[in-house]
Amino acid sequence: MASVRISEICAEIGARVYSEGDMARAVERAAVGDLLSFVMGSDADGAAWITVQTHLNVAAVAVLKDIPVIIIASGREPAADLTERCQTEGIALVSAAHPVFDICVKLGRLGISG
Amino acid sequence: MADPIHLEYEVAADDYQAAGAASNSVKETLKMLGVPTAISRRAAIITYEAEMNLVIHGGGGKIVANIDEKSVELMTIDEGPGIPDVEKAVQEGFTTAGDRAREMGFGAGMGLPNIKRNADVFEIFTEVGSGTTLRTVINLP
Ligand SMILES: Nc1ncnc2c1ncn2[C@@H]1O[C@H](COP(=O)(O)OP(=O)(O)OP(=O)(O)O)[C@@H](O)[C@H]1O
Ligand SMILES: [Mg+2]
Numbered sequence: 275m276a277s278v279r280i281s282e283i284c285a286e287i288g289a290r291v292y293s294e295g296d297m298a299r300a301v302e303r304a305a306v307g308d309l310l311s312f313v314m315g316s317d318a319d320g321a322a323w324i325t326v327q328t329h330l331n332v333a334a335v336a337v338l339k340d341i342p343v344i345i346i347a348s349g350r351e352p353a354a355d356l357t358e359r360c361q362t363e364g365i366a367l368v369s370a371a372h373p374v375f376d377i378c379v380k381l382g383r384l385g386i387s388g
Numbered sequence: 389m390a391d392p393i394h395l396e397y398e399v400a401a402d403d404y405q406a407a408g409a410a411s412n413s414v415k416e417t418l419k420m421l422g423v424p425t426a427i428s429r430r431a432a433i434i435t436y437e438a439e440m441n442l443v444i445h446g447g448g449g450k451i452v453a454n455i456d457e458k459s460v461e462l463m464t465i466d467e468g469p470g471i472p473d474v475e476k477a478v479q480e481g482f483t484t485a486g487d488r489a490r491e492m493g494f495g496a497g498m499g500l501p502n503i504k505r506n507a508d509v510f511e512i513f514t515e516v517g518s519g520t521t522l523r524t525v526i527n528l529p
């Protein structure tokens with residue numbers, strides 16, 4: 275299992291950065307989910323979170339699960355208040371043009387596990 | 389911890405933007421009191437899920453937190469539609485969330501199960517047409 279810096283993940287998926295968070299922080303795991311309570315009840319703690327949700331409540335879940343980076347898939351744009359909240363909370367918020375599965379494949383190649 | 393602490397938050401119906409305000413405040417308060425992270429996180433998850441249920445299902449309401457040396461009590465009180473079948477409502481996957489809530493990623497039917505899993509005491513008092521009170525307690529070490 276590899277430990278990969280958020281900045282490396284961003285480079286790999288060609289991410290557009292909305293909130294910097296801590297780009298030097300490393301993650302070992304990633305989780306996928308668009309149902310917020312499902313993610314809340316999962317073991318996503320500390321993992322990178324890939325989702326297509328773009329509204330403010332995404333930040334609430336990330337805060338409670340200590341998620342250091344939110345990756346929005348399929349090129350969707352985060353709501354302005356989500357970006358703002360992520361900036362205040364120090365959470366990295368990025369968007370990538372690739373669909374969820376492609377992002378997962380790329381993260382898997384970097385050695386990130388589920 | 390000297391005196392018990394009492395916190396209250398008003399939650400408005402359909403106010404999705406207020407999301408997480410109460411849970412953050414509960415989490416911060418517990419952190420300030422030196423409560424272990426694992427426990428403050430459980431309290432925050434309970435508060436968040438209960439808060440969202442007030443927003444989505446309860447027609448708004450009140451969140452109450454009572455903290456003393458022994459426990460954290462978290463309650464939500466609403467005067468919404470009530471829950472016709474509590475046993476069903478606490479099952480994973482059961483939801484009556486409407487389209488708007490679902491589009492935002494609510495309605496997994498995981499909120500009450502998440503609350504139950506994180507609580508040492510979990511009680512629902514509800515009456516159709518009059519409202520719902522959820523009471524949870526987390527014991528402190
Ligand atoms: N305060 C409430 N007032 C009325 N009904 C409620 C209340 N809280 C929960 N319910 C009922 O219980 C069901 C299950 O709640 P639960 O939190 O488990 O799932 P959900 O809110 O539908 O979806 P999720 O929490 O996964 O986003 C709700 O769909 C709703 O029918
Ligand atoms: Mg819920």
